[in-house]
Amino acid sequence: MKMSKESLIKKYVRDVRTLFPIHGKTEKAYLNKMAENMEDFAADHDFSSMEELYAEFGDPKDAIYQYYSTLDAADLFKIIKLRNLLKYVIAFTCAIFLAAFLFVLAILYQEHQLLMREEATYTIITTTEYEVSP
Numbered sequence: 027m028k029m030s031k032e033s034l035i036k037k038y039v040r041d042v043r044t045l046f047p048i049h050g051k052t053e054k055a056y057l058n059k060m061a062e063n064m065e066d067f068a069a070d071h072d073f074s075s076m077e078e079l080y081a082e083f084g085d086p087k088d089a090i091y092q093y094y095s096t097l098d099a100a101d102l103f104k105i106i107k108l109r110n111l112l113k114y115v116i117a118f119t120c121a122i123f124l125a126a127f128l129f130v131l132a133i134l135y136q137e138h139q140l141l142m143r144e145e146a147t148y149t150i151i152t153t154t155e156y157e158v159s160p
Contacts, residue, residue: 029075031068035061038079041086048105056093 029037039061046053064083073079083089094102 031073032065034073034076034079035064035068037076038064038083038086042089045086045090048109050105053093060089 039057042060043049043057060083064079067082071082073082084092
């Protein structure tokens, strides 16, 4: 099955995007610029397979290495710290929601148990009157 140039470019960019450990504005701008460069290349050259694209632009992991080699170490550490902080905030928020859910569930269970005990205490007493004949 032969793929078009556009679909090959989209697949390559998608492969690079999946390898990025962080997805921010700068990474998105880098991917957009890479896609533009690839489209310019596609206009001037003929290629029909991913191998030809890899030969020109390298493996997707090479594109990731190239991107991170251009970043300043301080910027990279800042991005990593921000990502870790975001993970902790999300984990803390999820833990709070889980605790609140379990608390509400415990209260509902206690109410259910109380209701079941109250229903069990009600008994129906039926009395019948017999007529005694003399």
